[in-house]
Amino acid sequence: MELPSALEPVKSHIEAKYPLLYLLTWEEARVCGHLMLLTTELKPPRLMYFWSVTEGYSGQAEGQPVAMNDPLAAIDYAIETTESALFVLKDFHPYLRDDHRVIRRLRDAYQALQGTGKTLILLGPILSVPTELEKEITVLDYPLPDFLEANQILVDVVEAEQPGALTQLDARQSEALVRVFLGLTADEIAAVARKVISRRKSFSVNAMEEVIEEKRNILRKSEILEFIINKVRIRQVGGLKNFKRWAKLRANGFTKEAREFGLPVPKGVLITGISGCGKSLVIQALADLWHLPLLRLDMGRVFSGFAGTPEESLRRAILTVEAVAPAVLWIDEIEMGVSVFSDSIQSGSTSRIFASFLTWMQEKKAPVFIAATANDIDRLPPEFIRKGRFDEVFFVDLPKSEERAEIVRIHLEKRGKRASDVSIEGLVKSTEGYTGAEIEQAIITALFEAFGQSREMEINDIYRALGNMVPLSVTMKEQITKQKRWADNRAVRAN
Numbered sequence: 001m002e003l004p005s006a007l008e009p010v011k012s013h014i015e016a017k018y019p020l021l022y023l024l025t026w027e028e029a030r031v032c033g034h035l036m037l038l039t040t041e042l043k044p045p046r047l048m049y050f051w052s053v054t055e056g057y058s059g060q061a062e063g064q065p066v067a068m069n070d071p072l073a074a075i076d077y078a079i080e081t082t083e084s085a086l087f088v089l090k091d092f093h094p095y096l097r098d099d100h101r102v103i104r105r106l107r108d109a110y111q112a113l114q115g116t117g118k119t120l121i122l123l124g125p126i127l128s129v130p131t132e133l134e135k136e137i138t139v140l141d142y143p144l145p146d147f148l149e150a151n152q153i154l155v156d157v158v159e160a161e162q163p164g165a166l167t168q169l170d171a172r173q174s175e176a177l178v179r180v181f182l183g184l185t186a187d188e189i190a191a192v193a194r195k196v197i198s199r200r201k202s203f204s205v206n207a208m209e210e211v212i213e214e215k216r217n218i219l220r221k222s223e224i225l226e227f228i229i230n231k232v233r234i235r236q237v238g239g240l241k242n243f244k245r246w247a248k249l250r251a252n253g254f255t256k257e258a259r260e261f262g263l264p265v266p267k268g269v270l271i272t273g274i275s276g277c278g279k280s281l282v283i284q285a286l287a288d289l290w291h292l293p294l295l296r297l298d299m300g301r302v303f304s305g306f307a308g309t310p311e312e313s314l315r316r317a318i319l320t321v322e323a324v325a326p327a328v329l330w331i332d333e334i335e336m337g338v339s340v341f342s343d344s345i346q347s348g349s350t351s352r353i354f355a356s357f358l359t360w361m362q363e364k365k366a367p368v369f370i371a372a373t374a375n376d377i378d379r380l381p382p383e384f385i386r387k388g389r390f391d392e393v394f395f396v397d398l399p400k401s402e403e404r405a406e407i408v409r410i411h412l413e414k415r416g417k418r419a420s421d422v423s424i425e426g427l428v429k430s431t432e433g434y435t436g437a438e439i440e441q442a443i444i445t446a447l448f449e450a451f452g453q454s455r456e457m458e459i460n461d462i463y464r465a466l467g468n469m470v471p472l473s474v475t476m477k478e479q480i481t482k483q484k485r486w487a488d489n490r491a492v493r494a495n
């Protein structure tokens with residue numbers, strides 16, 4: 001039988017005789033099930049022991065050791081046993097936090113188990129490795145189910161609940177269906193599949209929407225990642241020609257053909273610039289253009305501590321995104337993550353977390369494209385925009401005249417008004433210094449005015465709305481000048 005790919009790194013560490021592994025996972029049952037597969041797969045074969053504080057040791061081996069609910073005894077047993085075996089210690093993190101005897105004994109175990117067929121595996125959802133053990137313990141994040149595994153879970157559920165319910169789908173459709181399940185845990189995949197199938201009795205194409213909605217709800221609970229159902233098309237973005245060209249050239253950047261051509265996988269892009277000029281908009285348009293799922297990470301929330309410690313929530317988010325990959329990870333206002341605590345005592349840990357995030361960005365194997373935006377460029381540390389980190393750093397400026405013409409047209413048409421109904425040239429002149437968001441706002445205000453008076457909108461309504469507005473380029477003049485100066489030698493112009 002082929003091993004789940006998630007298990008491969010664990011297997012190779014065991015084969016390389018690492019004595020202490022820390023498997024970070026929320027899916028204890030799934031991972032224990034996987035580990036069982038290893039017992040016969042490894043050479044020499046291993047016995048398998050599971051330990052928890054409530055049940056002591058239990059395992060598949062004959063002549064099982066007596067139950068012990070003493071963590072020290074659990075480690076001692078691994079040290080003393082002479083057979084080749086895996087010792088899986090569940091939820092050991094509390095002892096690593098404050099039990100010095102446990103920490104010491106693990107150091108002894110590290111020495112004793114070296115070069116033997118014995119491996120101690122700490123398993124749990126919370127990472128807590130004391131400094132004393134940082135060199136001895138190897139931490140492995142256990143990935144969420146990949147395509148093959150998710151497919152198997154889905155098939156198993158369907159076989160049990162509604163045999164034949166998948167047969168209506170052709171190959172392309174079933175691949176798309178399985179992809180929608182990615183990013184969930186094994187239990188979540190099974191639960192969603194069961195729920196949808198009990199409602200519909202089959203997995204027709206329509207069921208896909210339901211699965212997407214369930215997945216959105218599950219991810220929303222994590223509070224830091226949002227699965228965006230994307231509706232923005234590139235033609236709904238006015239101007240920003242350079243950026244669009246760049247994005248179009250890389251539309252097939254994740255394909256096998258691109259690799260064979262010798263191209264590197266696109267890594268990410270950082271977009272800075274003036275508020276309301278379309279940064280968030282182009283990221284959504286990019287994901288649509290590239291036909292990739294879009295997940296938004298809320299950095300502010302990661303560091304707020306609402307969803308667990310920042311380390312945990314970030315690790316969890318990364319695992320989810322990697323399972324969904326290829327995907328676009330949208331990080332709005334990334335500077336929040338860098339400096340939210342910069343004035344407080346927590347700044348040390350913030351920069352450490354951020355550093356590990358940067359490392360992930362640099363070293364990630366999964367095709368996750370990072371699309372980050374930043375407003376407050378002063379808060380971005382220089383190492384962040386260092387060459388090679390992002391494929392490109394773009395600056396989005398106030399729209400120029402041709403761009404404003406496009407923006408006016410887009411927003412009139414979006415609201416069922418033909419651009420030929422109004423004279424665009426006049427509007428283009430009067431919107432000098434206005435952002436895309438402000439132009440849109442003026443059109444909406446004008447429409448309300450007309451609607452309130454039960455008549456069609458006239459161009460004068462838009463002029464009036466513009467006249468009543470003080471654009472950002474006036475109120476924030478100095479700030480904008482500063483941003484432009486910053487961008488001059490650090491960023492490529494998106495416009």
Ligand SMILES: Nc1ncnc2c1ncn2[C@@H]1O[C@H](COP(=O)(O)OP(=O)(O)OP(=O)(O)O)[C@@H](O)[C@H]1O
Nearest residue numbers: 236237238275276277278279280281407436437440
């Ligand atoms: N170039 C543009 N073309 C079309 N619409 C635009 C453009 N720029 C801005 N808009 C309109 O303004 C809205 C706000 O823009 P967006 O959210 O992309 O700005 P932003 O640069 O992300 O601003 P912020 O820095 O405040 O987050 C968009 O949803 C869109 O309706």
Ligand SMILES: [Mg+2]
Nearest residue numbers: 279280332373
């Ligand atoms: Mg934005």
